[in-house]
Amino acid sequence: MTVNERSGIYKVSNSFLPSVSKRSKQFTTLNGAGHRGRMRARLLQKGGESLQEYELLEMLLYLTIPRKDTKPLAKHLINSFGSLDGLLSAEDKILTKANISQEFIELIHLLKQTTERLVAPDSYNRPYMKHWKDVIVYLNEYPLKCEINNKKILRLLFLNNQQRLICDEYIVHHGVNSISLIIQKALKLYAMNLITIHYVSGNEFSAEMRKNEAKFALTLQSSTRHFDLNVGDHIIYLDSQYFSLFKNKKLSFEKEN
Structure with a gap:
């Protein structure tokens, strides 16, 4: 089994695979893309209410961590900050100490501003x-x-x-x-x-x-x-x-x- 360093996709040698007639559906990647697809489907079909806090955070982390399982990090952050709201309202210096990337900190700022604009009265x-x-x-x-x-x-x-x-x-x-x-x-x-x-x-x-x-x-x-x-x-x-x-x-x- 080899890894493409550029894409992060695992490639499995065909010699280890059973014949086509005996195989189930073949996955083209082993980097969590299937899990992410199922999460997106749940969000679109059942809405955000169907997702737990750590799952919402997990999906937000997708935007800044394209090829990595973000579930462990999402659970760790929820445990550290107490809740998703606690994380999103934390100061930058605290987020930096928690080893959160600058890209995700910028995303948090964007979420804050977007939320404030949405709940603000109509400008007119x-x-x-x-x-x-x-x-x-x-x-x-x-x-x-x-x-x-x-x-x-x-x-x-x-x-x-x-x-x-x-x-x-x-x-x-x-x-x-x-x-x-x-x-x-x-x-x-x-x-x-x-x-x-x-x-x-x-x-x-x-x-x-x-x-x-x-x-x-x-x-x-x-x-x-x-x-x-x-x-x-x-x-x-x-x-x-x-x-x-x-x-x-x-x-x-x-x-x-």
Whole structure:
């Protein structure tokens, strides 16, 4: 019995085979192709419900391990991570320590993103925020859920390339030191546009505070350009009113009428 190193297919000498009249159906390969075919047939005929977790994982591993029995590895990974969900939600550094190939890690990322897109609301039902009035209507309809008190709250509206909302969240505002975190969040969401709202506690907004806000807005706008992320506006919420720093496409602190 010899092995073709390129294809991984075993070839058996005909001298060891019985005559055609006595032989059952001949298998052309001994590398698990028949098993894989049966697994695919079960999936197509009976659906994913007919497969156990390790079998689903086994089939996923087919995509990155073309010629090898993946059942032992699938069972080992389920035992190590507790479940298929535990494996798919694990961090990259943990997956790497488990000796999982980079190709399979990339496949896991693809599965995560695909799942998130499928369960996300239809993009056409998401709020549209191309104009100032659209943004204000949304902010008034969905006010900040936390108490401002003395906290410096920065609300982040991440938008897609059609100016529709992807995600609405808030962080503690640390000025320019917050920019790195904002960019990381935008990249994870594949956001193309961003609107930031700074909720100022109290009724005072000094000249120094205005200067710091302008510096933050300009630095944010400059930094995000390197990541194809457009900052549509930086808004100040003060004394129950909204003020735009980007009104008329220039940095100006003006009250919107």
